[in-house]
Structure formats: structure tokens, C-alpha cells
Amino acid sequence: MKSKLTIEQKVWNYLRRNKKFMFSNVLLVTGITAPKLTTLLESYEKKGFIERNENSKSLMNSYYIVIQKLESEPRVSKDEIKQASLVLRPLNTLQRKLKDVNQTDFSYLFKSLSLSRGVLKQSLIHLQNLGVISIEDEGKVRATLDNSLLNVNALKLKALEELFKAKEVTKIKEHISSKKVLDDFAQFPRELELILETITQNEYLKRDELRKLSDVTRAELKIWWSFLKKSAIIIDSVKDSPNSRVSYILSANRAKRVLAKLKAGAYEEDKELKKLWMQ
Amino acid sequence: MKHQFIETENYIKCYEALDEMVSLPDHSHKMGLFYGEFGLGKTITLERLANDTGAALVRTLGGWTPKSMLSDICYELGVDDSGSTATLETRVINTLIADPRPIIIDEIDTILSGHKNEMVVLRDIHDKAAVPIVFTGMEQCLRLLRRDRHYFSRFVNIVKITPNTRNDIAKYCQSAEITIEEDLVDYLHTKYANLRQIKTIIIRLERFCEDNDLESANVQVLKTSKVEERNEI
Numbered sequence: 458m459k460s461k462l463t464i465e466q467k468v469w470n471y472l473r474r475n476k477k478f479m480f481s482n483v484l485l486v487t488g489i490t491a492p493k494l495t496t497l498l499e500s501y502e503k504k505g506f507i508e509r510n511e512n513s514k515s516l517m518n519s520y521y522i523v524i525q526k527l528e529s530e531p532r533v534s535k536d537e538i539k540q541a542s543l544v545l546r547p548l549n550t551l552q553r554k555l556k557d558v559n560q561t562d563f564s565y566l567f568k569s570l571s572l573s574r575g576v577l578k579q580s581l582i583h584l585q586n587l588g589v590i591s592i593e594d595e596g597k598v599r600a601t602l603d604n605s606l607l608n609v610n611a612l613k614l615k616a617l618e619e620l621f622k623a624k625e626v627t628k629i630k631e632h633i634s635s636k637k638v639l640d641d642f643a644q645f646p647r648e649l650e651l652i653l654e655t656i657t658q659n660e661y662l663k664r665d666e667l668r669k670l671s672d673v674t675r676a677e678l679k680i681w682w683s684f685l686k687k688s689a690i691i692i693d694s695v696k697d698s699p700n701s702r703v704s705y706i707l708s709a710n711r712a713k714r715v716l717a718k719l720k721a722g723a724y725e726e727d728k729e730l731k732k733l734w735m736q
Numbered sequence: 737m738k739h740q741f742i743e744t745e746n747y748i749k750c751y752e753a754l755d756e757m758v759s760l761p762d763h764s765h766k767m768g769l770f771y772g773e774f775g776l777g778k779t780i781t782l783e784r785l786a787n788d789t790g791a792a793l794v795r796t797l798g799g800w801t802p803k804s805m806l807s808d809i810c811y812e813l814g815v816d817d818s819g820s821t822a823t824l825e826t827r828v829i830n831t832l833i834a835d836p837r838p839i840i841i842d843e844i845d846t847i848l849s850g851h852k853n854e855m856v857v858l859r860d861i862h863d864k865a866a867v868p869i870v871f872t873g874m875e876q877c878l879r880l881l882r883r884d885r886h887y888f889s890r891f892v893n894i895v896k897i898t899p900n901t902r903n904d905i906a907k908y909c910q911s912a913e914i915t916i917e918e919d920l921v922d923y924l925h926t927k928y929a930n931l932r933q934i935k936t937i938i939i940r941l942e943r944f945c946e947d948n949d950l951e952s953a954n955v956q957v958l959k960t961s962k963v964e965e966r967n968e969i
Contacts, residue, residue: 458754458755458758458759458789459788459789460787460788460789460790461790462790467787470786470787471783471787473811473812474783474793474795474812481739482780482783484739484740485739485740485741485780485784486741486780486783486784486787487787488741488787491739517739528814529813529814529815663947664946664947664949665947675946676913679913679946682949694949702947702948703947703948703949
């Protein structure tokens with residue numbers, strides 16, 4: 458008895474039934490992922506079908522109102538979702554392939570890809586705009602790709618790969634539409650850098666204060682919390698009064714040293730950073 | 737806390753009942769009733785059920801007439817919702833014959849207390865299109881429907897929505913970012929009937945554990961955190 462509807466149709470049906478709805482309820486009912494739902498709702502908002510309540514505190518608790526009578530079929534045939542998949546899917550395929558090939562020999566790569574020439578050409582132009590590749594023919598993609606010579610910027614390719622892994626569809630789309638060159642891939646996670654930089658300036662903080670000053674989410678701080686302890690950046694904890702929250706005594710010197718090691722490539726060598734743990 | 741739907745025992749019972757009704761032959765009766773007290777998650781269960789099975793879900797309104805009900809069903813089925821009552825009824829029946837889908841009518845209490853004309857129309861749709869129609873409502877629905885024996889004879893599945901079991905709550909607690917220990921699962925099961933209340937407590941507990949560097953929570957942590965007290969303000 459399983460429904461044969463697509464996930465977009467399921468979301469659309471939910472919206473038709475609920476003139477006022479909450480983001481998290483759509484997730485619960487339809488089983489769609491949060492990034493995909495964000496993209497869908499953004500596109501419906503742009504088309505004027507729905508409106509987001511501006512007082513919403515967080516994404517999960519955000520409320521939307523349906524402001525138009527919705528037809529039975531979702532209006533997605535020519536919208537951003539489809540366009541995005543037309544652009545992003547081949548781009549993802551291509552960026553995955555680029556890692557494995559010799560920088561000067563691409564002819565066999567093009568033949569091995571199941572992309573049409575038009576799509577491939579478009580994807581190469583996007584990669585060129587993102588700074589991931591440069592093409593040796595006065596910067597133009599050749600009509601015939603068989604003999605094209607491409608140079609790959611490994612750090613930008615890695616940055617693009619990370620964006621795909623993190624399903625940062627909106628960010629990739631923004632870069633493509635604004636033709637903005639990607640930043641080089643940071644050798645270690647940006648949030649860890651932000652946390653450590655905050656600690657270099659503040660040696661006595663509550664966990665929430667550290668999070669806010671570092672501009673990272675609770676989940677991001679949680680990932681690095683045990684590392685901060687193991688690397689002895691968190692020295693001790695105290696409670697100002699029995700009912701207050703725990704404050705942590707942090708070592709700015711130790712944070713500086715760890716940051717230097719990370720910038721020297723420690724994260725690339727070992728993702729768990731075991732060498733930086735203090736026994 | 738992860739946002740994911742928990743297949744509770746109530747959901748499984750409802751799904752199985754609807755699945756069985758769909759597979760019944762055309763000449764059998766296919767009406768069902770899911771009923772239970774408020775706050776047990778009936779509506780979200782039905783939304784999910786409609787999503788998973790492709791059923792048409794319609795919620796009753798106090799001001800419903802047979803025509804406005806048919807108009808709402810047409811809207812849900814994605815067909816033109818204009819015309820006379822008879823036209824709409826024929827359109828609904830023809831649509832369901834061509835593309836059979838179960839129909840779920842939520843909050844049936846609203847129309848059971850009135851003249852019941854809507855119930856007659858629904859019976860016609862059920863008899864002519866041979867699709868399952870499931871009614872949902874509060875405890876008294878069963879009693880009200882039983883009074884009309886002729887109508888009630890069409891009901892093949894009646895599911896009582898019961899409070900969440902310990903197993904449901906244990907499943908729900910697995911969505912938390914901290915480990916909820918067994919004694920706390922028992923405590924939540926005994927004290928709270930509603931998953932929405934439990935969700936609020938778990939979210940607050942997660943924050944408390946994060947601030948106090950704890951990986952798991954038990955009843956003692958819950959009491960120390962005083963997160964329940966904020967519920968009573």
C-alpha cells in the first residue's frame with residue numbers, strides 16, 4: 458500500500474492540507490531531509506505560494522503560511538529544484554572524477570562520463586567560474602573537448618567536494634549564480650579555528666558563551682568538546698554558585714599552540730588529532 | 737534532538753488496519769474507525785498515514801454541509817471543486833473509481849452531533865466507489881456510531897488509540913542527543929502521556945547536559961536540572 462508519490466508531491470500535498478504549518482512537522486510527516494525541504498520551501502516562497510513568519514526563532518520551529526490556493530500538482534517543473542539538479546548533478550559527477558585524473562590528460566575522462574557535450578561544457582564553465590579549473594586556451598572552453606588541457610586547483614576542488622558532502626546546495630548555487638570564486642579548502646575545520654581563536658582571547662567562559670563568541674552551533678561545539686579536553690585546552694571547571702552553570706578555565710597559550718600545529722597540517726595527517734592530546 | 741517520525745504502536749495498528757481494508761475485495765464493506773482521547777498524537781499519525789499510503793485526508797469543520805464536505809474532498813483529490821452537490825458527489829465517486837484511494841475523515845465528532853447528512857453522502861461514496869473510508873475522533877464516536885446499526889455494520893476495523901507504550905517512549909528517547917537511561921524512560925512513561933511534553937523535557941535536558949558536561953541523563957539528573965518545574969509555571 459506504499460504511496461508512489463514523489464517527495465516533492467508529498468510536501469506539496471501537506472502544504473495544500475495545512476494552510477499554516479511548521480517546518481519540523483513537514484519533516485516528521487513527509488520524511489524529507491532538512492536541506493531539501495529548505496530548498497523546496499525557498500523556491501515556493503520565491504514563487505509567492507507561501508510566506509515565512511519572520512518572528513520564527515529557529516529553522517525547525519519556523520512557521521509558514523500558505524498564501525495562495527495551491528493546485529494539485531506542485532509547480533516545480535521549471536523551478537529552481539529542477540534547474541539545480543540539472544546544474545549540480547553533473548557538476549558533482551565531474552568534481553568527483555577530477556580528483557582521480559592526471560592534470561593534463563582529460564580526454565579519456567570526458568569519454569568515461571555519461572554527460573552530454575552541452576552539459577559537460579556548461580559544468581566546465583561553472584567549475585572555471587568557481588576557480589576549480591583553469592583552461593589553457595585563452596580561458597575558453599573549447600567546442601571540442603577531446604584535447605582540452607585543464608589545470609585543477611586542488612584546494613578549491615577540495616572545497617567544492619566538502620560543500621557537496623555537507624549538502625550545502627544553497628551555497629553552491631549562490632557561488633554559481635554570482636560567479637564567485639570558491640575560497641581555498643581550509644586545512645582543518647573552520648569551526649575549530651573559530652573556537653580556538655575565541656579561547657586565545659578569553660580564558661574563563663561558560664559553554665554557551667564560548668559558542669556565541671565563536672559563532673558556532675551547539676552541535677559544532679559538541680563535536681570538538683572532547684578534543685578541547687583531551688588537548689588540555691580546558692583546564693578546569695568551576696561553579697560560581699550552586700545554581701549557576703559551569704564555567705570553564707581555558708588555556709589561551711595551549712589554544713595558540715594547537716592552532717599553530719593545525720595550520721601546519723596536523724589535521725590533514727590525522728583527523729582525530731591524537732598527536733595533540735595530552736597524556 | 738533529531739526530528740524524525742517514530743513509528744509508534746498506534747501508528748503500526750492504524751497502518752495495518754488500513755492496509756487490510758485496502759486489500760479487501762470490492763464487494764466487502766471497508767469502513768474503519770480510529771478513536772481515542774485527545775493528546776495521543778492522532779492527527780500527526782493520520783498525516784503520516786496519508787503521506788505513506790496516498791490516502792486523501794480531510795478534516796471536518798463545524799460549518800460543513802454535504803456540499804462543502806464534497807468540495808473539500810474534491811480539493812484533496814485534486815479535481816474541480818465547483819458545481820452542485822450532486823455533480824460534486826458524482827465527480828468524487830468517478831475519480832475514486834478511476835484512481836482508488838482511501839479517504840480519512842478526521843475529527844468526525846463534529847458531524848456526528850449534527851443532522852448526519854454528511855455521513856449519508858460518505859456512505860454513498862463508500863458503497864459506489866468501493867474505497868476504504870476511515871473516520872477518526874474521540875472516545876464517544878464509537879458510542880454514537882453504534883446507535884445506527886445499519887451504518888455501523890459497514891465497519892470492519894475499529895482501532896482504539898491508546899497512550900504511548902514504554903516501548904514507544906524508549907524509541908522516542910533514542911532520537912535524543914544524549915543517552916536517556918532506563919530509569920528515566922520509565923519515569924517519563926509513567927508521568928507523561930504525550931510525546932510533545934516529553935520532547936520539551938528532552939530538549940531542555942539536552943541543554944542542561946551540555947552546560948554541565950554530561951553525556952547521559954537519568955531521573956536524578958532530571959530532578960537536579962529542574963526542567964520539569966518550568967512546565968508548571
